[in-house]
Each structure stands twice: as structure tokens, then as C-alpha cells.
Amino acid sequence: MPRLSAATQHRVTFTLNGRTVSLDAQPRLLATDALRHGLGATGTHVGCEHGVCGACTIQIDGQPARACLTLAVQLEGKEVTTVEGLAPERDRLSVMQAAFRRHHALQCGFCTAGILVSLDAYLREEPSPSEQELREVLSGHLCRCTGYTQMIRAALEAAACLRGEPLPQTLEPADV
Numbered sequence: 001m002p003r004l005s006a007a008t009q010h011r012v013t014f015t016l017n018g019r020t021v022s023l024d025a026q027p028r029l030l031a032t033d034a035l036r037h038g039l040g041a042t043g044t045h046v047g048c049e050h051g052v053c054g055a056c057t058i059q060i061d062g063q064p065a066r067a068c069l070t071l072a073v074q075l076e077g078k079e080v081t082t083v084e085g086l087a088p089e090r091d092r093l094s095v096m097q098a099a100f101r102r103h104h105a106l107q108c109g110f111c112t113a114g115i116l117v118s119l120d121a122y123l124r125e126e127p128s129p130s131e132q133e134l135r136e137v138l139s140g141h142l143c144r145c146t147g148y149t150q151m152i153r154a155a156l157e158a159a160a161c162l163r164g165e166p167l168p169q170t171l172e173p174a175d176v
Contacts (some may be wrong), residue, residue: 008027010026011024014079014083017082017084031068035080041084043113055111055141056115059082064121086117102154118140119138123158134151143160
């Protein structure tokens with residue numbers, strides 16, 4: 001196999017979780033590999049590599065996208081959000097992440113990052129989702145460990161919290 005020269009690499013600059021980043025990428029480098037290996041955003045998981053499982057879901061300019069079907073060079077000038085970028089601060093969970101923890105909506109956690117990224121994008125567009133709408137969002141993700149019931153409950157609670165509705169009395173303020 002012929003070795004690619006530096007001339008076949010492209011400098012790609014984009015915003016990753018609110019921070020401008022750059023890396024050199026060969027034209028065939030996938031966004032999953034650029035994010036995980038080039039930039040250390042290891043929350044973007046590589047599952048099926050065919051766009052089916054949803055584990056690699058990221059947001060590109062606010063819209064969910066499969067990183068395994070996206071070339072790194074396509075990120076040029078874009079705003080990219082991974083699961084690492086959902087939390088408001090380094091040691092604080094987002095409303096959705098906290099709801100997932102409270103509702104035990106994950107087990108092994110492999111699919112969770114992509115699901116959280118998709119739900120985050122959806123709730124920005126639809127702040128009052130129905131259970132059926134959330135099921136449709138989750139239909140684009142495969143989880144082998146748990147049922148989707150806890151995920152739906154967590155997403156409904158997070159949506160209510162984001163709308164400013166009071167949480168059940170059983171929740172501690174630190175959990176939010």
C-alpha cells in the first residue's frame with residue numbers, strides 16, 4: 001500500500017465542545033477516529049461502523065449525525081458537540097445525564113453517549129415531547145443491556161426540568 005504524503009493531509013479546524021481545535025486529517029479519516037484518537041473525545045463510541053447502532057452519534061451544528069459515516073474533513077468550520085460537551089461544567093452532569101443516573105437508564109454505558117447526544121438535540125427542538133416521540137428518537141439507537149423504559153422516563157423528567165417544572169420531592173437538589 002503506498003504511503004500517503006503530508007500533502008494528502010488536510011488541516012481541519014472546527015469547534016469541539018465550545019473549544020476551537022485543529023488536526024491534520026487524511027481525506028478518508030472518519031470523524032470517529034479524529035475525535036477519539038486525534039482529539040481524545042473518547043465518549044464517541046465506535047460500534048457497528050455502518051451508522052446503524054447510534055453509539056457514535058455527535059451533533060454537527062446542533063444536528064445529530066453519525067460520526068462513523070462522517071469524514072473528519074467534513075467537520076471543517078463546524079460546531080461539533082460530543083457527550084463530553086453536554087455537561088455544563090467539568091464535574092457537573094447535564095439535566096439529561098443526571099436524569100439517566102437517577103432512573104438507572106444505562107447499564108454497560110456503551111450506547112449511552114449517542115443516546116444522550118440525540119436526546120439533547122431533540123429536546124432543544126421539542127421541549128414537550130410525548131413518550132411516542134421519544135421512542136422514535138430512541139429507535140435510531142441499539143441498546144442490548146436494558147429496556148428503553150428507563151430512558152423514556154429519564155428523558156420525560158429531563159424535559160420537564162428543562163421547562164422549569166418542579167422535580168418530584170424525592171430528588172435532592174444536588175442531583176439536578
